[in-house]
Amino acid sequence: MFDMADLFIIVSSAAADAEGGSEQGLLDANFLANITGIVVFLIAFTLLGIFVWPKIIKGLDDRNEKILSEIHSAEEAREQAKSALADYERELSRAREESSKMIADAKSQAKALAEELREKNEQELSERMARATADIESAKASAVSELHSEAAELASVMASKILAREINSQDQKQLLEESLAQLGRLN
Numbered sequence: 001m002f003d004m005a006d007l008f009i010i011v012s013s014a015a016a017d018a019e020g021g022s023e024q025g026l027l028d029a030n031f032l033a034n035i036t037g038i039v040v041f042l043i044a045f046t047l048l049g050i051f052v053w054p055k056i057i058k059g060l061d062d063r064n065e066k067i068l069s070e071i072h073s074a075e076e077a078r079e080q081a082k083s084a085l086a087d088y089e090r091e092l093s094r095a096r097e098e099s100s101k102m103i104a105d106a107k108s109q110a111k112a113l114a115e116e117l118r119e120k121n122e123q124e125l126s127e128r129m130a131r132a133t134a135d136i137e138s139a140k141a142s143a144v145s146e147l148h149s150e151a152a153e154l155a156s157v158m159a160s161k162i163l164a165r166e167i168n169s170q171d172q173k174q175l176l177e178e179s180l181a182q183l184g185r186l187n
Contacts, residue, residue, distance in 0.1 A: 154179050
């Protein structure tokens with residue numbers, strides 16, 4: 001596009017063509033307007049450069065620093081999160097290993113205890129059966145011994161009664177009944 005100086009030249013040449021001759025006066029007026037425009041532009045540019053532009057630059061720099069700071073903070077937070085996650089995963093893995101070991105130990109202890117109880121019960125059962133068998137044998141021997149002594153006594157009583165008198169069939173029957181009754185009372 002055209003700048004201000006080109007625009008003034010075009011406008012002044014168009015006016016000179018239209019008037020046809022007072023070109024010198026028009027150039028002096030345009031020259032003064034051009035100089036005034038340039039001076040105003042330089043003053044405005046200088047004032048903007050001194051007062052406004054540093055504030056804009058400072059604002060942009062502050063914003064840039066804030067963004068960089070936030071990016072840095074986010075990266076640090078991400079690294080901390082990664083570190084925390086790695087620590088958590090290590091702790092979780094260690095806890096799983098410990099719990100697996102504890103479960104395996106508990107199972108082996110329970111199995112050993114069950115085996116020990118089973119062996120103890122079998123031993124106690126064997127001992128009880130042996131005592132019961134011994135008690136039965138003892139009671140049987142005692143009963144047989146008692147029966148033998150009772151039979152011997154009964155036989156001697158019967159023999160003394162037989163020898164004391166003559167036995168007929170009636171006496172034999174009565175003697176047998178008395179012996180059986182006496183044996184029944186003893187038992």
